[in-house]
Amino acid sequence: MNTQNRLQQFAPILQNYSVQPHFIEDFGKVQRVYSDKGVFALKKIPIHQGTEFIKNVHFLYQKGFNRIVPIYPTIDGRYAVLDKKYLYYLMPWLPNEEKENRSKRHEQLFRELARLHTLSVSEVKINKEEKEQHYEESLHHLETQNEFIEGFIDECETRWYMSPFELLFCLYYNDIFQALKFSRNKMKDWYEQTKEDEKARAVIIHGKISTEHFLFDERGYGYFSNFENSRKGSPIHDLLPFLSRSLNTYPKKQEDYINWFYTYFKYFPLKDEEMLLFLSYLAHPGPILRTVEQYHKAEKKNERKFVQQLQRDYWLLKNTEYIVMRIEEIERQKKQAQAEAQAQAQAQAQNGAQS
Template sequence: MRVYEILKEYQIQPRHLEKIGKVYKVFSGNNVFALKETEVTKGKNLFSIYPFLYHKGFYRFVPLYPAKNGQYMILRDQKLYYLMPWLGSEARPVETNHARKMFRELARLHLLTSQEMEMDQTNIEDHFERTSGQWNKEMQYLDSWIEQCEQKWYMSPFEWEFVQYYHEFQKAYEYALRTLKIWKDTMLESKKIRTVLLHGKVSLDHFVFDDKGYGYFINFDESRIGSSYQDLLPFLSNTLSTYPMNGEDCMEWLNIYMKHYPLKETELLLMKSYLAHPGFMIQLLNRYQTRVAPNHELKYTKKIQQAYWKLKNIENIIMKLEMKTES
């Protein structure tokens, strides 16, 4: 078995293995290790990321063990493998406190790796034109859908739901475009942006705890340099994809983050614009048209209701961010 061959490179004789996704939980003697499999293209980043983090003074990540040849990666069949100590969920706090600690450390990661740089007028205008152009096309797509639905004598349950929600999604697009325009105008005045080292795949599963309760990031496979919102938005989007909620937890996490890494006006504008953008609705409409799933109509009618809940949850967060900005 390939895993046993790889573990020999670390001089480990396992007594038991458990596969959890792309991670092997390795039991050897009294020790427990995590052997992670990743793509070659992603694993290459790790060679530079960990020394970079050490240099910047950020140590809240699970370290890698070297193999007997001194290398930190083992290549087998176009896959890379690396070994870490296993930090399990036994010491994992309740979810809300887990997220608080993760957002605090994420802010520290961004703060310690932050760099300010100039952004010229052409790049600012190109980003605005490209993004707003795409969003306007999506709005036209929504318009074509509503026209088709309203021309029918009998709409399907999914189409009926879409007609009920159409104006709400339209307003979200209008807000996103309006905020993006304000971002462009503000950026043209400052022409400065900050980049950070992104974790790349922020989730509670990728922030683990030792037996003393200290939290550490794992899975830097998709780490890269970018804007801070690129770490924040996917986590928020996933969290808000649920039943209607008041958003207090999300705002608390954002406040913790911004306490340790305050966002500049342009960064907050861009984050609000992208957060408000309801592109998930376009994806849902495209999937609905394929009509390949069993019980297609029932499943997608539930999905569009869930999409509406997500829209309202995001709207709630946007309103709280607007109130915070005004105060």
């Protein structure tokens, strides 16, 4: 679409804001609008996402959360303009200049995410029967996956000559097995601790946190964008997708991630049961299991592609394992320090009573 066509298409929408466009650049779902009143970002979203999006943004504004890229109201006070199958909303175009290093940028992101969750937290009722059913189905799925990898390694080890993929799987088997076992045990611990609970915490989750969706203004303040996937849910539903995307790289000690997450936990600590479920989901070796299942089912196997994918999945598994073990260690040390402090306080109280 050329510039003139874009002006013709979006000018009627911008009239709702009393904005006269001079030039419009296309950035996919976002249009950069140069106008008589400055530079704006005009974004479109499917109409089925719009109601929840507008409701969540309005709720957060009322709670005083101002770290969402500002959404300008129309002349008559609406937050979006309906045009055919889409809703359009107008925002300032933020410069998003890199004024901080990578770690500081992430720390600010997670600090604001914790504040977002804090301001929107509420308790929701839990149906105990549905929860039990979900737990049993999840546990059955984990057991089935365990049976599959045990069967597959037996199949591999009976061959005279293994394929490259099968040989690599056998080398990785113990790490996959341990990750699956850890995930299953944490799931069991979570259920035992919460099976009588009738309520759980829910927050408004962003839906797809990343530095690409955390933009900075000229003063260096960060704002969440791309809020269309926001919804009510467990806080871990913001944390887990971030890790699954970010850790999908070559193996390395991801100590920065520990610092970022504990920046978040400092302002919005997870409850014990939330941490158990978080670690269960995080440790689960889903990607590598899916690759092995695809290989097992494939009639024509491209060994090179499957081996490459298995290698990448294993790197993700090891990166995740490091994060899980570090969090486990830190949480264990915290509980030990708390127990020691409590024992010391009790001993001092007893000594005081005796004297």
